[in-house]
Amino acid sequence: xxxxxxxxxxxxxxxxxxxxxxxxxxxxxxxxxxxxxxxxxxxxxxxxxxxxxxxxxxxxxxxxxxxxxxxxxxxxxxxxxxxxxxxxxxxxxxxxxxxxxxxxxxxxxxxxxxxxxxxxxxxxxxxxxxxxxxxxxxxxxxxxxxxxxxxxxxxxxxxxxxxxxxxxxxxxxxxxxxxxxxxxxxxxxxxxxxxxxxxxxxxxxxxxxxxxxxxxxxxxxxxxxxxxxxxxxxxxxxxxxxxxxxxxxxxxxxxxxxxxxxxxxxxxxxxxxxxxx
Ligand SMILES: Cc1cc2nc3c(=O)[nH]c(=O)nc-3n(C[C@H](O)[C@H](O)[C@H](O)COP(=O)(O)OP(=O)(O)OC[C@H]3O[C@@H](n4cnc5c(N)ncnc54)[C@H](O)[C@@H]3O)c2cc1C
Ligand code: FES
Numbered sequence: 001x002x003x004x005x006x007x008x009x010x011x012x013x014x015x016x017x018x019x020x021x022x023x024x025x026x027x028x029x030x031x032x033x034x035x036x037x038x039x040x041x042x043x044x045x046x047x048x049x050x051x052x053x054x055x056x057x058x059x060x061x062x063x064x065x066x067x068x069x070x071x072x073x074x075x076x077x078x079x080x081x082x083x084x085x086x087x088x089x090x091x092x093x094x095x096x097x098x099x100x101x102x103x104x105x106x107x108x109x110x111x112x113x114x115x116x117x118x119x120x121x122x123x124x125x126x127x128x129x130x131x132x133x134x135x136x137x138x139x140x141x142x143x144x145x146x147x148x149x150x151x152x153x154x155x156x157x158x159x160x161x162x163x164x165x166x167x168x169x170x171x172x173x174x175x176x177x178x179x180x181x182x183x184x185x186x187x188x189x190x191x192x193x194x195x196x197x198x199x200x201x202x203x204x205x206x207x208x209x210x211x212x213x214x215x216x217x218x219x220x221x222x223x224x225x226x227x228x229x230x231x232x233x234x235x236x237x238x239x240x241x242x243x244x245x246x247x248x249x250x251x252x253x254x255x256x257x258x259x260x261x262x263x264x265x266x267x268x269x270x271x272x273x274x275x276x277x
Contacts, residue, residue, distance in 0.1 A: 001081035005058055010140040013065050015074050022057030024087045030115035031093025031242055035218040037084035038072035044084060045069045046215045050111035062111030068267045089218045090241050095119045099182035104171055104196050106132035109188030110141055116185055118148040126150045128178055132167035167192055168199035181205055190253060197245030209245040211236045213256055228252050
């Protein structure tokens with residue numbers, strides 16, 4: 001069993017989970033993920049490692065509540081235990097000195113992109129961070145990300161920030177304004193990563209995305225996370241999760257992610273009925 005050190009709501013629907021896992025913390029690299037099971041009767045779900053502390057022996061993830069497992073995680077508290085917490089899994093993100101890199105993140109991707117932005121900054125890049133939120137009260141980790149960014153933009157649908165457009169349009173304006181962008185890294189929901197990749201395609205700027213297909217074992221054995229990249233079959237858990245967004249078969253990914261939609265809805269309804277009779 002693995003102990004929860006902290007579970008905290010950051011903004012509505014998005015929670016932080018810090019877990020005691022010294023072995024995982026020692027080996028973590030930016031872009032990797034863990035697989036966690038909220039309880040003995042639950043599912044194994046992947047979460048990106050958003051931060052870690054080798055001294056404390058802890059690993060932090062940030063998750064958005066979307067279905068049964070993430071609802072269950074949101075009810076855990078410090079001192080509770082989970083039966084499965086494995087990692088770090090997946091290939092670490094490519095970190096080199098590219099020049100100027102835009103880190104574009106939304107929802108849980110705001111946290112997931114943090115260690116990548118930090119490592120890119122440490123590698124000597126100029127880091128331009130662009131975050132997307134529906135409204136200003138959904139923004140979190142602003143200070144953490146500002147601390148590792150040379151430029152910082154927020155795109156929100158309300159009027160609190162400069163940019164009101166959805167992220168791909170803002171990304172295009174940022175690319176124009178900053179000029180000489182060498183690479184874009186985009187993390188968040190599938191639609192956000194798809195639209196960011198589309199926005200940079202005609203500009204020829206390499207855009208890395210962290211794919212989030214359904215995963216089961218996370219070790220390349222089950223095939224659940226199959227994606228097509230550059231016409232070749234890849235398993236996101238061992239060949240990724242980072243891939244070149246311009247080469248991903250997005251239509252296939254969108255379709256495969258919906259494969260268990262009805263079961264997911266039924267599971268959530270069943271769980272809610274038992275939880276809140
Ligand atoms: C490598 C990897 C890393 C990931 N990292 C994170 C992370 O750091 N934080 C995080 O919150 N999630 C992350 N995810 C997604 C996360 O694993 C799923 O959200 C989770 O498995 C959902 O489980 P559930 O039982 O709560 O919902 P389910 O019942 O499985 O899904 C409920 C509904 O939500 C939709 N859905 C599922 N996932 C998402 C999503 N990410 N965004 C929008 N809608 C979704 C499904 O299509 C379904 O309709 C990651 C996925 C992968 C593959
Ligand atoms: S999750 Fe099973 S092969 Fe990737």
